[in-house]
Structures are given as C-alpha cells and as structure tokens.
Amino acid sequence: MLMMLAFLVDQTQEMACPLFKNAIVEARTRTDFWKTLLSLYTSFLFENWSELLVAVKAKLTNKFIGTKFSIDYS
Numbered sequence: 001m002l003m004m005l006a007f008l009v010d011q012t013q014e015m016a017c018p019l020f021k022n023a024i025v026e027a028r029t030r031t032d033f034w035k036t037l038l039s040l041y042t043s044f045l046f047e048n049w050s051e052l053l054v055a056v057k058a059k060l061t062n063k064f065i066g067t068k069f070s071i072d073y074s
Contacts, residue, residue, distance in 0.1 A: 022053075023037075023056045026061055027060050032060070036056050040055050
C-alpha cells in the first residue's frame, strides 16, 4: 500500500510540478535523481519541497554550494 502511495505522489508531481520536471530532466537516470534527493534530505534541513527540488537540480548540475539551516529550538 505504501509503494502505491509513493507511486501516486511521484506521478502527480511529475504531471503538475515544473520544479520536479526540471530536476528529473537534469538527472541522467531516475535512480540518480532519487539518490540525490535522499542524500540532500538526510543532510540538510529544508523549509519546503521547492527548496529541496532546487537543491537537487543544483547538485545535479554541479552548482550546489550548500543551503541555509533554519532550526527552531523552541
């Protein structure tokens, strides 16, 4: 069931999100895209999905420098 949900989200993003489409195009393979997304997701904090996708595209095009951290300790 979880795999089906993941597939549905992937397909919806691919159809509707221009940032997602651009990041997929920059990746040589979908595996590269998902590995890059996972590595950034586990290494940095992102405020939203858009920031993560921009970072994925930047990393895939070798323009990734880093990202800001926004940690709320309250």
